[in-house]
Amino acid sequence: MRSKVLLIYTGGTIGMMQDVKTGQLKPFDFKHLTEQIPELNKFDVELSAVSFAKPIDSSDMSPAVWIEIATTIKKNYDKHDGFVILHGSDTMSFTASALSFMLENLSKPVILTGSQLPIGTIRTDGKENLITAIEIAATKEKGKPIVSEVCIYFEYQLYRGNRTHKYNSEHFQAFQSPNYPILAEAGVHIKYNRAALQKANTKKLSVHTKLDTNIAILKMFPGITPNAVEAILNTKDAKAIILETFGSGNATTQPWFIESLKKALTKGKVILNITQCNAGKVQQGKYATSAAFEKIGVIGGSDLTTEAAVAKLMFVLGKASGKKEIEKLLMTDLRGEMTI
Ligand code: ASP
16 A cells, blocks of 8 residues: 655745846745656655645744644545645744644654755755655554654754754754754665654544744843843733743842742743753753742743744643643643653
């Protein structure tokens, strides 16, 4: 039985062309993309595709589009063995994180990929990325998929999507997964890191489409003013704030800062502490500069990336009702996104 894979084309550099007048890169239609990859016809996979009517640069990505993608997967779930989402690399980690929360009990591969150079250019990285992503989405062992989670495939590596971060805007290897091992490496063979892969799920897929975007990010820097801190903490309608701290979760001990956080917490807001470092985790109380956080009720976000923290908050705020439940879910590893 040939595997059935659905390609979902959202846009991104992979399908872009240079505008002759302005020289700018703009998304182009799906037909143009497939014409550039005759190899797609040689696959021993039954490929079908859906394309956004108006493909986008992923900087225009939004929760409304995440809902569209999740709904497309839901509608096509039973008819396909795997899914490949073509997406711009700029916000791919946000989308992969969001989908990981929205698609509960996933038992099939959902692989996001794209490229740094458009498919029509000679040195494009798009062909290999797309072809191997399809192969991973189609691969089964004893009738069951090897991968059953939301991943990013880029430059010979398969990553858990909600652990990734786009760290390089020029290298073909654009992504990193600093706190979780690579799930597979593609060489002559595709070598899967079975110990790191999510265990197969036997429950029925449940698709969550309620996301609450009322969040804000407060990034610490030496010299930050009370005005800047207050402005972010008091963002209109914000129910939760991501606090991006130094090192293992530290910030200034100045009383005005702790007082501002306390005020926000008393008003019922949730504050989630994650690190600005690329790797490692928050450990509230390790240093004196984070001891107050634990006392006043700031939630330690362990090794969540900013991308996963944004997606998790939108998902959790959309799902949970009270502050207690929100905080409990934030401290729980829901989809392999954090180390407990
Ligand atoms: N700006 C592009 C996008 O994210 C970059 C890329 O696709 O790599 O859509």
